[in-house]
Amino acid sequence: MSGRTEGPSASFITHGYRWGFALIASLFFLWAIANNFNDILIRHFQKALGLDRMQAGFIQFVFYIGYFVVALPAGLVMRRFGYKAAIITGLCFYAGGALLFLPASYIQTYSLFLTALFVIAAGAAFLETAANPYITAFGDPSRAPQRLNLAQSFNGFGAFIAPIIGGVLIFSGIEHSPEALAAMSPADLDAYRAMEASTVRLPYALLAAVAGFIALAVIFTTLPKGDFEQGSDETFGSQVRRLLSHRTLVMAVIAQFFYVAAQVGIWSYFVDFVKDAMPEVPEKQAAFMLSASLILFMVGRFVGTALMARIAPARLLGIYAVINALLCGVAAFAPGQVAVGALMLTSFFMSVMFPTIFALGIDKLGSLVPLGSSFIIMAIIGGAICPPLMGMVAVVTGTMQLAFLLPLVCFAFVALYALPKRS
Template structure:
């Protein structure tokens, strides 16, 4: 997910006149690496949902708490992260985020030894708090590394690495977290207590080394960030925030964007959280590893869709493209619910392509024309990602009914329909003569 906010003015002697200001190139590369790191954390959760069902004997609704706790961490930490950065600067916010990220990843080791679900959830909460700091800091900070007129180019470059991380995470999970040992319900029922305990302990231990390696990488990045030259940004204080909140609550397009973003994130997280389970339910012959690789394919389409969507927006308005993509995903979710076998899997895989532009487009449309209230509006849109915490437990609960995960796909279908309604609402507002019809910068 990308958070697009404008940073305060930069101070110091080195002002950017190119894509990247000389002297800050290493710092820029390190900040770009943060986009990759939080994508890894986000998308490994989709593998953990499947893995913890085996290792900890969880049902889908219980495993869905992984995303609930993760996005609660984002929700809780977003505003404190902004306060830290306003008080101590962007470097401090990034180092804090990396420290929390590494601490959460390291906590996976003792959690796996104990095989206590609450311990894993606690580790994920700490890790998510760190990722929230990174995401809140890195997007606006990347603007300060060069010519302000080329800020969108730098952001697109950085977000491409976020997409690379999203594609790689399921592959890493498939190779290093999934053991390749799959036991069906009959085999589990026939296993002795000692064999079953050994199997679950082995599956729990599979997460230890990948998260330890991830923690070490994050620590190295934190040390480097603390030492390299980075742009200095002067903090600025917005006046009249109480009046600003009242104006925002009365702005129907912003309120609509917050609602649409809530449901979009719910749909995205819901689909990807249960993608591997969906593939296994629809076609049990597909291995967990191959299902993880299919998820990586969906994420690859998501990344390609961002580039393709940006190109299409030169000819099609962002709000029109958002409406088309939302309707496409309503149809695809319906097909996933009804088609047999490979057709259902292909339909769900293709939703990644049409999800691609939704988060940044809704965000940009929501903050458009807010003027001095843009920072406050951005905070509301950041907090709307709490939708990602709500969907997985509800979908897991629905999946235990007669319709299984096919029935659970009704939730993302409805959520994409809400996004489509927002698109219709915004198109009508743009067509109204008293509205500013300038295009959004997406």
């Protein structure tokens, strides 16, 4: 790469690529918004479409199936055409899926909403597969972990602000009891649900506009090339065989599956959990409590980065996983405010998990990083499995609390992955 300047800041982001770095970092914010809007939609579609909790859980199932299906094609596009092409493709999918929310809100068909979410997820899969490893190309490779943590902080910011935006723009604040809904005439019920469905139009139209703007900016911005973009004669099949022989990558994929399952499950049903544990709390306030929990997630990224100067990343990951398993146990069995407080704290200890598992997984992969990144992003399918299972447990038991034993099991698997790693 050319254009490097002298001085301590030059090696962090190469001179001439700072605007490009800002654009790529904004992608971390963008996919966090889409991911965390789903937590609002799970509650919202129960009202707007008359779904039960298990049915609403399929929002996350379809979304994360999209990640699983598209992550490998995203890696292949990136391998063939480069990071920039993969990112532009992802932004086009993202904007297209967001725009599909407009006709879906008029038709009020759950399957069309799910289709829109799948297309958004396809875009997010392209963005995550490309952006995480691409950060290494913007400066001195030895400072790549710092750049990734900086970019991931934008993800944390998006995660905490999404429930606020969703709570304000998507939740109407009108809550009817099951008895009140049963007493409505068919015409009144249809009008109520049509009004609720209409509230998704503005936020998703804004998401489409932002994605389109960033895509245009990426097209006209000079961006660096990654090392693998210089050309390689190795076949796809050969790279896959080499990756499958990397035990560190395979174990990281498994750990990431369980981590994402726990994270998505907890955040998806947070609002429902609060409504069960503290029925007097309005849904808008419950959404703001989720946002407060996600502030802890963002703060935890900075705290975790500082702690890693003294504690090996794998050890810190294991300690945090054990703490979260205990907190999920408290959430499952404690009453009221204690249970909600424990669940809120889990976000702080989840903060370092995704980037740490990702970094451990791609360590020393060299030219295999793009495809290895695809494999780890495919593990995000864990987010498709846990919410429907949690919804089923809630329907069968009649309470949301016991469903949080499933994230407890997931964190136990993450701890088993991390704690044997002593360095």
